[in-house]
Amino acid sequence: MPLEFSERVRRIPVYPAASAYALPEDVALLASNESPDPPLPEVVEAVTKILSGVNRYPDPTNAKLRAALSDRYGVPASRIAIGNGSCDILLAAGEALLEPGAELIYAWPSFSVYPHLAAASGARALEVPVDDRHLHDLEAMATEITAATRLVLVCNPNNPTSTALPLAEITAFVEQVPRHVCVILDEAYCEFNTLDDPDASLDLLTRHPNLVLLRTFSKVHGLCGLRAGYALCGSDEFVTAVNQVRQPFFCNAAAQAAAIEALKHTDAVHARVERTIVARLEMEDGLNELGIQPAESQANFCWFDLPGGADSEAAIVDALAQRGVLVRAGGALGRPGALRVTYGTPAQNARFLDALRDLL
Numbered sequence: 001m002p003l004e005f006s007e008r009v010r011r012i013p014v015y016p017a018a019s020a021y022a023l024p025e026d027v028a029l030l031a032s033n034e035s036p037d038p039p040l041p042e043v044v045e046a047v048t049k050i051l052s053g054v055n056r057y058p059d060p061t062n063a064k065l066r067a068a069l070s071d072r073y074g075v076p077a078s079r080i081a082i083g084n085g086s087c088d089i090l091l092a093a094g095e096a097l098l099e100p101g102a103e104l105i106y107a108w109p110s111f112s113v114y115p116h117l118a119a120a121s122g123a124r125a126l127e128v129p130v131d132d133r134h135l136h137d138l139e140a141m142a143t144e145i146t147a148a149t150r151l152v153l154v155c156n157p158n159n160p161t162s163t164a165l166p167l168a169e170i171t172a173f174v175e176q177v178p179r180h181v182c183v184i185l186d187e188a189y190c191e192f193n194t195l196d197d198p199d200a201s202l203d204l205l206t207r208h209p210n211l212v213l214l215r216t217f218s219k220v221h222g223l224c225g226l227r228a229g230y231a232l233c234g235s236d237e238f239v240t241a242v243n244q245v246r247q248p249f250f251c252n253a254a255a256q257a258a259a260i261e262a263l264k265h266t267d268a269v270h271a272r273v274e275r276t277i278v279a280r281l282e283m284e285d286g287l288n289e290l291g292i293q294p295a296e297s298q299a300n301f302c303w304f305d306l307p308g309g310a311d312s313e314a315a316i317v318d319a320l321a322q323r324g325v326l327v328r329a330g331g332a333l334g335r336p337g338a339l340r341v342t343y344g345t346p347a348q349n350a351r352f353l354d355a356l357r358d359l360l
């Protein structure tokens with residue numbers, strides 16, 4: 001007889017892992033929005049140095065990392081939460097804010113982790129479809145707010161659709177949300193967004209104590225293998241709550257050291273963003289040549305419908321994998337027949353476009 005699991009576990013969706021890990025070395029990994037660039041040598045050095053001390057627990061208060069983030073963003077350290085990746089903070093927020101009878105609101109398709117929050121807590125999820133340009137419909141989201149709402153998630157730029165809303169629209173939305181409802185603005189890709197300065201949203205924190213800006217070292221900083229994320233908050237109550245529901249040493253010593261070092265290298269971040277924008281234009285051109293119009297990307301990946309629709313999705317994804325290119329199928333992300341493709345190196349992008357041309 002198999003094990004009998006809780007209803008909670010039976011509710012939680014299982015997200016398919018990109019099956020890259022059994023494939024040959026030269027596969028183009030374009031399925032998980034990772035950086036194609038290896039970590040900076042200074043970051044590798046900082047991590048190496050910390051390893052000789054790992055007989056000790058890491059700093060449970062993440063004091064140095066929070067101080068570095070506070071210096072960088074001008075947010076008091078008491079309003080900064082750290083996580084084992086930003087998903088850790090997201091899940092902790094779900095645990096701290098949600099329960100049966102409570103509601104959360106997010107757009108769909110959006111980040112695959114959001115449905116997990118409702119499933120894990122028993123809260124009700126209101127999924128508001130993105131509009132025909134794949135943008136959050138903030139007006140429709142605002143009308144879903146009720147007395148039961150505890151949490152609203154806005155992903156900007158949005159994963160998997162790659163699109164972003166101007167900050168002015170987000171600002172107008174946040175102003176409509178009642179004080180007791182937490183708004184998490186998930187900005188995992190904000191550095192790649194050319195619509196607004198990535199730091200412009202920080203201003204909102206001074207006016208909205210219920211706002212949380214969720215950010216990560218996984219994407220532009222390229223440290224997803226170590227797991228470090230953070231939340232910049234409008235008040236310290238969110239920080240206290242997410243720390244209450246987690247194990248004490250949620251961010252390991254190597255991740256803390258790497259993140260502190262990564263923050264010093266803003267030039268490297270700018271260079272990566274510039275390369276990403278070049279890749280964005282090349283991929284857009286390449287897709288246009290195949291008769292495909294991707295969504296307007298403000299991220300490090302593109303999102304588009306396959307000409308053959310949902311029926312062709314599995315075959316195309318498999319055939320791309322056989323040609324050494326791993327991408328993410330839209331079916332698992334809320335839009336069957338779509339593909340999400342991370343921008344890789346110029347060679348990997350060319351390989352993807354060549355393979356897709358072949359298959360179409």
Ligand SMILES: *Cc1c(COP(=O)(O)O)cnc(C)c1O
Pocket residue numbers: 033084085086087088111155158159186188215216217218219224227228229
């Ligand atoms: C990648 C991503 C994150 C970051 O996850 P980590 O746990 O920090 O690696 C958060 N939100 C979105 C929308 C993402 O795509």
